[in-house]
Amino acid sequence: MGWFTKSKETTANSESPKKEDIWIQCPSCKAHIYKEEWEKNLKVCDRCHFHERLTWKERVDMLLDGGSFVELCPKVSWNDPLKFSDAKGPYAEKAAETCEKTGMKESVATGTGKINGIKVAMAIMDFRFLGGSLASGTGEKILQAAMVAVKHKLPYIIISASGGARMHEGIVSLMQMPKTCAALAQLKEANLPYISIMTDPTTGGVSASFAMVGDIHIAEPRSLIGFAGRRVIEETIKQKLPDDFQTAEYLMDHGFVDMIVHRKDMKEMLFKLLKYAGCK
Amino acid sequence: MSLDFEKDVADIETKIEAFKAKNPEATGELVKTLNGLELERAEKLKELYATLTPWQTVQVARHPERPLIRDFIKGLCSEFIELHGDRLFGDDHGMIGGFATIDDRRVMVIGHQKGKELDEKIKCNFGQACPEGYRKALRLMKLAEKYHIPVVTFIDTPGAFPGRDAEERGQAEAIARNLLEMSALKTPVVAVVTGEGGSGGAIGIGVGDVVLMLSNAVYSVISPEGCASILWRDGTKANEAANTLKITAKSLLQLKIIDEIIPEPVGGAHRNYEATMKTSKKVILKHLDALAKVSPKKLTARRFEKYAAMGRF
Numbered sequence: 001m002g003w004f005t006k007s008k009e010t011t012a013n014s015e016s017p018k019k020e021d022i023w024i025q026c027p028s029c030k031a032h033i034y035k036e037e038w039e040k041n042l043k044v045c046d047r048c049h050f051h052e053r054l055t056w057k058e059r060v061d062m063l064l065d066g067g068s069f070v071e072l073c074p075k076v077s078w079n080d081p082l083k084f085s086d087a088k089g090p091y092a093e094k095a096a097e098t099c100e101k102t103g104m105k106e107s108v109a110t111g112t113g114k115i116n117g118i119k120v121a122m123a124i125m126d127f128r129f130l131g132g133s134l135a136s137g138t139g140e141k142i143l144q145a146a147m148v149a150v151k152h153k154l155p156y157i158i159i160s161a162s163g164g165a166r167m168h169e170g171i172v173s174l175m176q177m178p179k180t181c182a183a184l185a186q187l188k189e190a191n192l193p194y195i196s197i198m199t200d201p202t203t204g205g206v207s208a209s210f211a212m213v214g215d216i217h218i219a220e221p222r223s224l225i226g227f228a229g230r231r232v233i234e235e236t237i238k239q240k241l242p243d244d245f246q247t248a249e250y251l252m253d254h255g256f257v258d259m260i261v262h263r264k265d266m267k268e269m270l271f272k273l274l275k276y277a278g279c280k
Numbered sequence: 281m282s283l284d285f286e287k288d289v290a291d292i293e294t295k296i297e298a299f300k301a302k303n304p305e306a307t308g309e310l311v312k313t314l315n316g317l318e319l320e321r322a323e324k325l326k327e328l329y330a331t332l333t334p335w336q337t338v339q340v341a342r343h344p345e346r347p348l349i350r351d352f353i354k355g356l357c358s359e360f361i362e363l364h365g366d367r368l369f370g371d372d373h374g375m376i377g378g379f380a381t382i383d384d385r386r387v388m389v390i391g392h393q394k395g396k397e398l399d400e401k402i403k404c405n406f407g408q409a410c411p412e413g414y415r416k417a418l419r420l421m422k423l424a425e426k427y428h429i430p431v432v433t434f435i436d437t438p439g440a441f442p443g444r445d446a447e448e449r450g451q452a453e454a455i456a457r458n459l460l461e462m463s464a465l466k467t468p469v470v471a472v473v474t475g476e477g478g479s480g481g482a483i484g485i486g487v488g489d490v491v492l493m494l495s496n497a498v499y500s501v502i503s504p505e506g507c508a509s510i511l512w513r514d515g516t517k518a519n520e521a522a523n524t525l526k527i528t529a530k531s532l533l534q535l536k537i538i539d540e541i542i543p544e545p546v547g548g549a550h551r552n553y554e555a556t557m558k559t560s561k562k563v564i565l566k567h568l569d570a571l572a573k574v575s576p577k578k579l580t581a582r583r584f585e586k587y588a589a590m591g592r593f
Binding site for chain 1: 441442446449451461462463464479480484487499507512521526535537584587588593
């Protein structure tokens with residue numbers, strides 16, 4: 001069963017259902033949308049086309065054939081090579097809390113699955129896990145999934161959702177940029193397709209590594225995609241940036257994204273592209 | 281120019297200058313006094329530099345008189361033929377490169393250029409390269425691969441340029457492309473962090489078979505100030521951020537991110553260019569000679585394993 005068709009908790013016993021159980025407010029245009037309609041629309045506002053961030057499981061349900069997903073390296077988790085601690089306390093505590101909250105061990109889930117019958121390797125980032133930040137476990141999982149793709153001659157799809165490298169693992173996080181790219185170079189050497197899907201947000205060390213070296217770059221509408229942060233750029237150049245700066249549409253205008261695909265059309269588009277890439 | 285924490289040394293230097301001014305032709309006992317002061321200065325400097333904190337090291341790495349890529353080229357190479365442009369957009373002065381000869385070895389030298397005088401600094405964007413800089417670097421690396429000569433990169437940047445134009449021309453894509461191509465480049469790459477290894481801007485030319493670091497250089501995922509302003513919500517906590525980020529050569533050697541430290545002379549590279557060049561040359565040549573014996577196939581396989589192992593605990 002798809003996540004969007006999950007049976008809702010019944011409210012039959014309560015006197016009247018709460019407002020937030022019936023409708024939600026679009027975070028972008030503030031329009032009120034029936035929750036059922038919102039879920040059916042894959043968490044996209046049908047008025048302004050705002051795409052809400054999704055969890056990795058929601059992405060699996062949205063893109064892969066039912067029951068085809070097999071998770072890879074579920075045990076690979078975050079590490080604390082620097083024994084990092086900041087004003088809010090130790091990184092280890094923060095990471096452990098995040099694991100508890102999200103049920104994940106790192107900011108990415110990887111696995112194999114099928115898109116209309118075509119077998120693919122996939123890495124799906126999840127923004128809930130420390131802003132989808134790239135750290136040692138993330139890099140290792142993305143590399144391992146690429147190795148599975150090479151071994152079994154599968155196309156590779158990475159869905160990015162990340163603010164960039166995770167400061168708490170310091171230089172080790174930075175090294176995940178060359179590490180993931182080295183894995184993709186193996187894929188390239190083996191002549192296997194690699195499709196990069198950029199979702200909101202894809203910035204910093206993730207945009208400056210695996211997300212930007214796809215054969216094909218797909219972005220979800222209005223996603224934030226870029227290298228440096230808007231505030232840093234404005235402070236550097238002492239100018240105000242246009243409102244649509246670093247949006248998916250802006251990136252496409254500047255030649256860095258092949259296409260912007262609405263979530264409801266994503267699976268079908270991936271299927272078509274995989275066919276062109278010669279996948280069976 | 282002396283740094284804040286070098287006050288004791290600066291005080292002795294002031295004393296020495298005053299003494300010299302007062303006694304232009306010192307003899308006998310006076311010479312002894314002068315020598316004593318010189319010795320005191322040397323001892324103090326040695327003591328200070330043996331126990332630099334990470335934040336103090338950042339200041340040494342950013343010292344305005346620290347040797348820059350042009351100084352390294354002058355000090356190490358008997359010849360340098362500069363090559364310009366990325367063939368796509370322009371020529372980035374913040375990233376330079378060209379053919380060079382170190383002793384009798386022909387190499388391709390590539391690196392960030394910060395600039396020394398203000399005019400030059402502005403022209404170089406203070407060593408913050410733009411996409412065309414990274415693409416020029418890649419063009420030269422591919423040329424080196426074609427001509428079978430090794431690549432030596434010199435890393436010294438606060439970071440890749442965070443500008444509107446840089447974003448529009450694909451700063452992220454340019455760095456990402458370099459990471460992908462460098463990881464599979466079929467010629468040896470020796471990367472040397474000489475000053476500031478600023479995040480993505482540094483790694484964009486930093487994927488090497490061997491990564492070296494000068495003893496007072498720093499290398500980090502984010503500047504200590506940037507980290508402090510995000511995680512401490514206070515940019516002045518850079519000192520604490522520097523401690524916790526593990527950015528010194530010694531820490532990075534322990535973390536197995538770098539392969540060897542190039543020791544700087546007492547008081548830092550800026551105090552003695554000649555000694556810095558001599559040691560740097562020796563270490564770089566040692567690695568170039570060792571890498572020259574490895575077949576391209578083995579080289580790229582080893583490089584892949586090196587990076588695949590990073591962050592695997």
